[in-house]
Amino acid sequence: MATKTIYSQYDEQPPPPNEVLPTMYDLPAEEEDQPGMPDIFHVWQARLLDETFRPPNYEPEEIFTASDLNIYYNVHDFSQCKRPDWFSVVGLPKLEKKPEMRLSYVVWQEGINPLIVVELLSPSTEKEDLGRKLRDAKSPPSK
Numbered sequence: 001m002a003t004k005t006i007y008s009q010y011d012e013q014p015p016p017p018n019e020v021l022p023t024m025y026d027l028p029a030e031e032e033d034q035p036g037m038p039d040i041f042h043v044w045q046a047r048l049l050d051e052t053f054r055p056p057n058y059e060p061e062e063i064f065t066a067s068d069l070n071i072y073y074n075v076h077d078f079s080q081c082k083r084p085d086w087f088s089v090v091g092l093p094k095l096e097k098k099p100e101m102r103l104s105y106v107v108w109q110e111g112i113n114p115l116i117v118v119e120l121l122s123p124s125t126e127k128e129d130l131g132r133k134l135r136d137a138k139s140p141p142s143k
Helices: 040-052
Strands: 063-066 086-090 116-118
Touching: 040 086
Parallel strands: none
Antiparallel strands: 063 086, 086 116
């Protein structure tokens, strides 16, 4: 991962975020210890959400949905990310201006938080998904 200089909030004129913060190309797309969707039902449920999520006042091309894609949200700690089973962002084109697909969703790069995030329960991850599994205090919050 490319290293970028982090500037303090007290700097007189900090450079624009796109010059100092990592982009989706700098951050890992997947975590080795977290496998992808566990079963075919997760795939079907995500597909159903894709096909039926239609918030009013937005055209279909302004609704970005993703399944099993990392969301990077903490500008101060790039190791803190979540990979929900499905999420949607409204007011954002499905594809970027460039023809490449998104490798991850980086909130500070996109400028829009997801409107809805869905975590589908599965027996193997139920305790963690419901916040009932103890975690190390230094670890990021569970889903």
